[in-house]
Amino acid sequence: MNRRNFIIGGLATAGMLSLGGYSFIHRPEFGRLPQGERLARIQASPHYINGKFQNLVPVQVMSEDSGENRFVATAKFLFGDKSALSPKEPMLSHKTDLKKLDIKQDLVVWMGHSTFYMQLGGRRILIDPVFSSYASPVFFINKAFSGSNIYTAADMPDIDVLAISHDHWDHLDYTTVMALKDKIKNIVCPLGVGEYFEQWGFDLQILHEEDWDKEIKFAEDFSIHILPSQHFSGRFLTQNPTLWCGFAFVTPKNKVYYSGDGGYGEHFKTIGKQFGGFDLMLGENGQYNMAWHAIHLLPEETAQAAVDVRAKALLPAHGGKFALARHPWQEPYQKLTEASQGKDYQLLTPEIGEAVSIDEISLQAFGKWWEKML
Structure with a gap:
């Protein structure tokens, strides 16, 4: 091959790679x-300050005091020893038939x-x-644990409210929401996240998109509150283009708090005081790193957050399916x-798919299923 053909071939290859990269990042999944x-x-x-959303208290996504920059952390995540990060056998589960449950x-x-x-x-x-x-745009990153995916969109009944806390891939999944599209009656999300649903063809009439400390009142006996969390957002290169949040689901009978993703802060005590406590907290616990x-x-902070929000019971989230951290x-x-141990709340540890009665929490006991697995 002469030099001219070599250059032409190189330019053609670069052009195809560029085109492929352009097509990849413009897939609808990225929004x-x-x-x-x-x-x-x-x-x-x-x-929203200086072109992006900010936390109530300024924090760094990657701490400079940790001695680990983003490049090192990413390298460890992609190429480090992963032998202890996921179970060696399928996750234990108990698949409840959701369509047969008494509403x-x-x-x-x-x-x-x-x-x-x-x-x-x-x-x-x-x-x-x-x-x-x-939980990623590519097939080789953030694979679900064996046995953890026991539900599909087909298993879902009609959904009165789809609640999305933020736009990260492990919380907002394009394939899943598109498969659920015809079953969803309402969507609740923080500011900016509605752009994804609009692009994906959802009816704007069912979209309820609000800022922190806003109440979405569906009826006199049912409302959802968008609440602060200490996190960040973005599905690709742009930092914090959309808001992140936790939720309070409130009826005259029960109050449930979902923390969403986020670090520890004074907002938990504020939320506890604002709502006078909760019957149940669904609290982030997993995928942490200094x-x-x-x-x-x-x-330990999840436990303290449950105390701060005055939860009667705590059900951990953000674990048991994806290894996003090194623990x-x-x-x-x-x-x-x-x-x-010694806290006022009851810790609930059901297997994946096991139903927890909010009305009878104190009468239920769940085993340490993680001790039964390798």
């Missing part, structure tokens, strides 16, 4: 940045990681559903169990 009226509404938010019963079913099916006040609620095998301590809870997969459950 688009907020625009138009939604962007104007975002810009009016007191939490009059207030209950919650953990589906792995931060996905929950909940019945509250006669409504069916689905939180941060991810039924895909990977390098990003400010934006994810350590197990052994059982560690969050072991440490949270230890940290919960």
Whole structure:
């Protein structure tokens, strides 16, 4: 091959790679940045400063004191020893038939990681559903643990409310929400996240998109509150283009708090005081690291957060499905169990798919299923 052909071949290869890269990042899964009226509404938010959303208290996503920069952390995540990060055998589970449940019963079913099916006040609620095998845009990163994906969209009844806490891949999954599209009656999400649903063809009439400390009142006996969390957002290169949040689900009978993702802060005490406590907290516990301590809870902090929000019971989230951090997969459950000793709340540890009655929490007991697995 002469030099001219070599150059032409190289340019052609570079062009194809560039085209391929352009096509990849413009897949609908990545979504688009907020625009138009939604962007104007975002810009009016007191939490949107200098072109991006900010936490109540300024924190660093990656701590400079950890001695580990983003490059080192990413290298460890991709190429480090992963032998202890996931179970060596399929996850234990107990698949509840959701379509046969009595809608009059207030209950919650953990589906792995931060996905929950909940019945509250006669409504069916689905939180941060991810039924895909990977929590990422590519097939070789963040693979679900064997046996953790026991539910599909086909197993879901009609959903009165889909609640999405933020836009990260392990909470907002394109394939899952598209498979659920015809079953979803309402969507609740923080500011900016609605842009994804608009791009993906959802009816804007069912979209309820609000800032922190806003109440979405569906009826006199049912409301959802968008609440602060200490985290970050973005599905690709742009930092914090959309808001992140926790939720309070409130009926005259029961109150449930979902923390969403986020580090420890004074907002937990504020939330506890604001709502006078909760019957149940669905609290982040897992995928932590001192390098990003400010934006994810350590197990001991999950326990303290449950105390702060005055929860009667705590059901851990953000574990049991994806290895997004370097800790052994059982560690969050072991440490949270230890940290919960002597606390006023009841720690609930159901297997994936096992129903928890919110009305009869004190009468239920769940085993340490993680001790039965390798």
